[in-house]
Amino acid sequence: MYNYAVYTPIERPDLWEALDDAEHPLNVVWPEFLDHDVAYARYCGVLSRLGPLARFQFAFVHVGPQGQEVIAGHGRSIPFFWPELETVGTTGWRPEVLDSLPAQGYSAILTTGVQQSQGDGPAxxxxxxxxxxxxxxxxxxxxxxxxxxxxxxxxxxxxxSILVAPLRPTQKSRFPDVPMEQYLHWTTESGLPLDPWLRKHVRLGGQVAKIATRSMVVSGTREEWKSWVGIDMHLEMQRAPDRGKMKSFPVPIPGGLVPVEYQPENEVGVYVEPNIWIYYRLQ
Ligand SMILES: CC(C)(COP(=O)(O)OP(=O)(O)OC[C@H]1O[C@@H](n2cnc3c(N)ncnc32)[C@H](O)[C@@H]1OP(=O)(O)O)[C@@H](O)C(=O)NCCC(=O)NCCS
Structure with a gap:
């Protein structure tokens, strides 16, 4: 439908500087609370600035009728060394290889990729x-x-020979109480995943490896959560008739794939987001 030109930060640093603005249309589509995952906060911004990583960041520009440029979309990715993958050549695709993808999904692969790019370990x-x-x-x-x-x-x-992704299923936020293990297996009549984003990947040849149970973790005070999602978790808890003597109280939030676990004793809420590791075998 449209033609796009694709630029990495090496070719067009100006585009990536524009993306540093929290109010950029490509940033506001993400829930604000995710910005407070520790690995994201520390490392996402450096992806476009570190030489070995910048060429894996892609901005897609559409030029409008008046010649104005719009960054219509972008993709961030990171190369990393996966030791278990080295064994595939000799022992084949044993389940242990896929299972060695980290439970800490997004945070782990971002941290590992950035740190490896700065060291002199294996390529x-x-x-x-x-x-x-x-x-x-x-x-x-x-x-x-x-x-x-x-x-x-x-x-x-x-x-x-492989592309992996800690996938964030786009419609899971509509079912925060459903375990990811169960959601993952919801299918359409034709047997494809019900989640549209997971379905897209499966249609393109992606396969599910495992669940990344702690892919992004956000911890915040009652006040912080109020500013991020507009919910006073303490009040939510006080309003709940069946709260009993719960040590933590689940509070669903807009855009959250699971509820925040709010701990009234110290007035802290912890969000632990599961994602789905998928993999594509290339070639
Ligand atoms: C996820 C995202 C990139 C998909 O972009 P897109 O242009 O809608 O992608 P596609 O057109 O390829 O659609 C993917 C699938 O979702 C379906 N879909 C798109 N929007 C939908 C909606 N609102 N409700 C239900 N299904 C929807 C499409 O029909 C398609 O499924 P199909 O292949 O079975 O027809 C986009 O929604 C987005 O940027 N979301 C915010 C960021 C995000 O969550 N990214 C994904 C996690 S990394």
Whole structure:
């Protein structure tokens, strides 16, 4: 439907500087509380600034009729060294290989990838997608697919045989009380995943590896949560008739895949987001 030009921060640093603005349309589509995951807060901003990582960040620009540029979407990804992958050549795809993907999903792979890129350890052997974001006006135009394809091609160019992703299912927030293990297996009549984003990946050849049970973790005080999601968790808890003597009280939040566990004793809420590790075998 549209033509897009794709730029990494090396080619167009100005685009990535524009994306540093929290109010950029590509940033406001994400729930604000996720910005407070420790690994995200520490490392996401450096992806576009570190030489070895910048070429794995992709901004997709649409040029409008008056020549104005719109960053319609972007994809962030990170190369990393996955030791267990080295064994596949000799012992094949044993379940232990996929199971060695970290339970700390997004946070772990972002932290590992950044730290490995600064050290002199083994060279990366795999690429992990970190996020795919498309502006609402440009959704359902094939751009999301183009972003995934761009990551696959970048991985292949590096000689990697695998692309993984700690996937955040887009509709899980409608069912915060359903365990991810169960949600993952909800299917359409044709047997594909019910979640549209997971379905997209499965259609493109992605396969489920495992659940990343603690992919993003956000801890905040009662006041912080109030400012991030507009909910006073203490009041929510006091209003609940069946709260009894619970040590922690589950509070569903907008955009949350699971509820925040609010601890009244110290007035702290902890959000532990599960994601789904998926993998694509390339070539
Ligand atoms: C996830 C995202 C990139 C998908 O972009 P998109 O342009 O809608 O992607 P697609 O057009 O390829 O749609 C993907 C699937 O979702 C379906 N879909 C899209 N919007 C939908 C909606 N609001 N409700 C239900 N299904 C929807 C599409 O029909 C498609 O399924 P299909 O292939 O079975 O038809 C976009 O919604 C987004 O940027 N969301 C915010 C950031 C995010 O959550 N990213 C994903 C986690 S990394």
């Amino acid at each position: 990366p052997n795999a690429l992990s997608a970190l996020s795919v974001t498309v502006q609402p006006d440009y959704r359902r135009t094939g751009l999301a697919e183009l972003i995934i394809d761009t990551m696959k091609r970048a991985a292949l160019l590096e000689g990697f």
